[in-house]
Each structure stands twice: as C-alpha cells, then as structure tokens.
Amino acid sequence: MPPGFRGHGRHRRCQRGPMPQRIDGFIEPALLLLLRNDPTHGYGLMEGLQGLWLRDYPVDSSAVYRTLRGLEEMGMVSSTWDTDITSGPPRRMYRITPDGEEYLAHWADDLRATEEVLRAFLAAYDRRAAEAAGPP
Amino acid sequence: MPPGFRGHGRHRRCQRGPMPQRIDGFIEPALLLLLRNDPTHGYGLMEGLQGLWLRDYPVDSSAVYRTLRGLEEMGMVSSTWDTDITSGPPRRMYRITPDGEEYLAHWADDLRATEEVLRAFLAAYDRRAAEAAGPP
DNA sequence: TTATACTATGTGCAGGTTACACATAGATGC
DNA sequence: GCATCTATGTGTAACCTGCACATAGTATAA
Numbered sequence: 239m240p241p242g243f244r245g246h247g248r249h250r251r252c253q254r255g256p257m258p259q260r261i262d263g264f265i266e267p268a269l270l271l272l273l274r275n276d277p278t279h280g281y282g283l284m285e286g287l288q289g290l291w292l293r294d295y296p297v298d299s300s301a302v303y304r305t306l307r308g309l310e311e312m313g314m315v316s317s318t319w320d321t322d323i324t325s326g327p328p329r330r331m332y333r334i335t336p337d338g339e340e341y342l343a344h345w346a347d348d349l350r351a352t353e354e355v356l357r358a359f360l361a362a363y364d365r366r367a368a369e370a371a372g373p374p
Numbered sequence: 375m376p377p378g379f380r381g382h383g384r385h386r387r388c389q390r391g392p393m394p395q396r397i398d399g400f401i402e403p404a405l406l407l408l409l410r411n412d413p414t415h416g417y418g419l420m421e422g423l424q425g426l427w428l429r430d431y432p433v434d435s436s437a438v439y440r441t442l443r444g445l446e447e448m449g450m451v452s453s454t455w456d457t458d459i460t461s462g463p464p465r466r467m468y469r470i471t472p473d474g475e476e477y478l479a480h481w482a483d484d485l486r487a488t489e490e491v492l493r494a495f496l497a498a499y500d501r502r503a504a505e506a507a508g509p510p
Numbered sequence: 511t512t513a514t515a516c517t518a519t520g521t522g523c524a525g526g527t528t529a530c531a532c533a534t535a536g537a538t539g540c
Numbered sequence: 541g542c543a544t545c546t547a548t549g550t551g552t553a554a555c556c557t558g559c560a561c562a563t564a565g566t567a568t569a570a
Contacts, residue, residue: 250477252402258487259481260488267388344388348388349395352394352397355400355428356492362426363407366407
C-alpha cells in the first residue's frame with residue numbers, strides 16, 4: 239500500500255498476498271512444468287516454486303500437497319514412495335503422465351490468453367496515465 | 375480442450391470459462407479503469423467490459439453489480455440515480471473517487487507483477503517445448 | 511537423553527469468489 | 541396483451557486460498 243492510504247481493508251481484494259494478483263489455480267501448471275523437468279517430491283516442488291517464479295512470495299505447503307493429490311486423481315501425475323533415500327522421512331515422488339503433458343499444454347494456451355488480456359489492460363491504464371501527466 | 379481429450383472434468387480447474395484463466399477479482403480494476411474515462415451505469419460497464427478486454431467471454435451481470443456495490447462500500451466509487459434519462463428503467467450512475475484512483479494504481483502495480491510471473495512461466499514452458507521439438 | 515531444528519506429508523476450517531439460476535421492473539414495438 | 545430489451549438486483553452451491561494445526565523421521569548439540 240502507498241503510505242497514507244486509508245480504507246476499509248476488510249473489504250479490499252487487492253492486497254499484497256502470497257502471489258501478486260493470483261491467477262486461479264496457478265500452482266497446478268507450475269507444478270506440472272517443474273515435473274516435466276524431473277520427477278520430484280512435494281517438498282522439493284515447494285522449494286522449486288519458491289525459487290523459480292515466486293521469489294518473495296510464500297508458498298503454502300498445503301496447497302502444494304493438495305494440488306498434487308488432485309492432479310493424481312485426474313491422472314495427470316503418478317506417484318510412488320521413494321525407496322532410494324537413506325535419510326529423512328519417506329518421500330512420495332511424483333512424475334508427469336502423458337495426459338498431464340497435454341493438460342499442461344492446455345494450461346499454457348489459457349495463460350497466454352490471460353497474459354494478453356493483462357497486457358491490454360496495462361496498456362490502457364498507462365495510456366490514460368500518460369494523458370493525465372502531460373497531454374501534448 | 376483438444377479433441378480426444380478425456381478426463382474427469384469435475385475435478386479440472388483448467389477449463390474454458392468466462393475468462394481465459396481468470397485473475398482473482400479482475401473485474402474490480404477493469405471497472406475502475408472504465409470509470410476513469412467517464413461516469414457510467416452498471417449495464418453500460420458490462421458492455422464496456424465485453425467490448426474492451428473480454429471479447430468472446432461472457433460477462434456475468436451479477437458480478438458487475440456486486441463488485442460495484444463493494445467498491446462503493448469501500449469508498450472507491452460513488453453513485454447517484456440518473457435523473458436525466460427519459461427512457462428505460464432508472465440507472466444508477468457510478469463515478470470513481472480519488473481513493474478509487476489510488477486503489478486502481480495499486481491494482482495496476484500488482485497486475486504488472488502478475489504479468490511478469492506469467493511471462494516467466496510461459497518463457498520456461500516454451501524453452502522446454504523448443505528443446506523437446508528439436509535440440510541442436 | 512533430552513531438546514531442538516529441519517525435512518516431509520498431511521487435515522480442518524473459515525472466509526471469500528465465481529458462475530449459474532432466478533427475481534423484478536420500466537419502456538418500446540407489434 | 542405480449543414479447544423483448546434495458547437495467548438492477550438476490551440466492552446459492554461449489555470451489556480455492558490461507559492459516560493453523562497434526563504427525564513423524566532424522567540429525568545435531570548441550
């Protein structure tokens with residue numbers, strides 16, 4: 239919030255949250271994209287999200303695990319318990335399925351369309367801002 | 375969905391909906407931006423949304439009216455019944471307030487950050503897609 | 511050996527948003 | 541009279557998010 243900004247925060251939708259302004263269900267494609275590189279377990283994916291796109295934004299572990307289970311129900315990923323580890327609690331390793339790759343591709347299409355809407359909005363916003371600042 | 379794509383649709387988050395992949399609460403800044411041009415009534419704003427950014431995506435009237443009332447509660451817009459019209463049902467005209475302009479600016483900052491996350495995601499997606507297609 | 515911290519997976523729940531269906535009503539044209 | 545367009549709303553089920561909390565294995569240090 240800019241300093242000096244007052245208002246009824248309880249009603250406000252636009253607040254600094256975990257993600258800038260979150261895209262509905264974004265962690266789903268994010269997890270799938272990470273899994274396309276390598277099979278990984280939930281905790282590792284959490285760290286991957288954090289480091290890759292969501293620097294400075296906390297990632298909720300429950301969302302990660304729930305989303306992974308959801309994706310498995312859908313058949314987009316499959317999981318097995320990792321037996322190779324010698325230290326730490328057991329890990330469930332996830333890998334992407336062919337259906338998951340297709341699903342990810344569909345997500346990418348949709349996100350591209352979303353990005354265009356966003357770009358158009360921001361361009362319109364900046365255009366008006368420039369006019370207000372100094373019309374020729 | 376690509377043809378031939380099967381799955382448990384009931385669980386699927388990524389489906390063609392009203393907006394490509396919707397940004398949480400996007401109509402709020404969209405309405406404010408439209409109102410920055412001119413005071414308008416709800417129905418006119420609906421048509422504005424439709425024509426401007428959301429071509430081909432239906433706009434839910436209830437979302438528009440509810441959002442407008444929410445913005446008014448927050449003090450971001452103010453409304454008066456339009457007495458100048460001679461035809462049709464009464465119109466409630468909305469105009470943006472100074473608080474609303476500031477709020478819109480904050481939204482724009484957030485949406486810019488969101489757009490960057492999206493761009494990074496799509497770039498990563500395309501990079502992998504290119505490698506899969508034909509590595510040098 | 512107790513305590514502490516880190517890794518790792520998970521459940522429960524309140525609060526908020528969305529999409530859909532539905533309600534109401536003035537004006538206009540046939 | 542009746543349909544249709546304009547215009548403003550309510551009700552609600554389903555869903556997602558963020559937060560708090562539960563559980564447990566391993567390692568390190570006091």
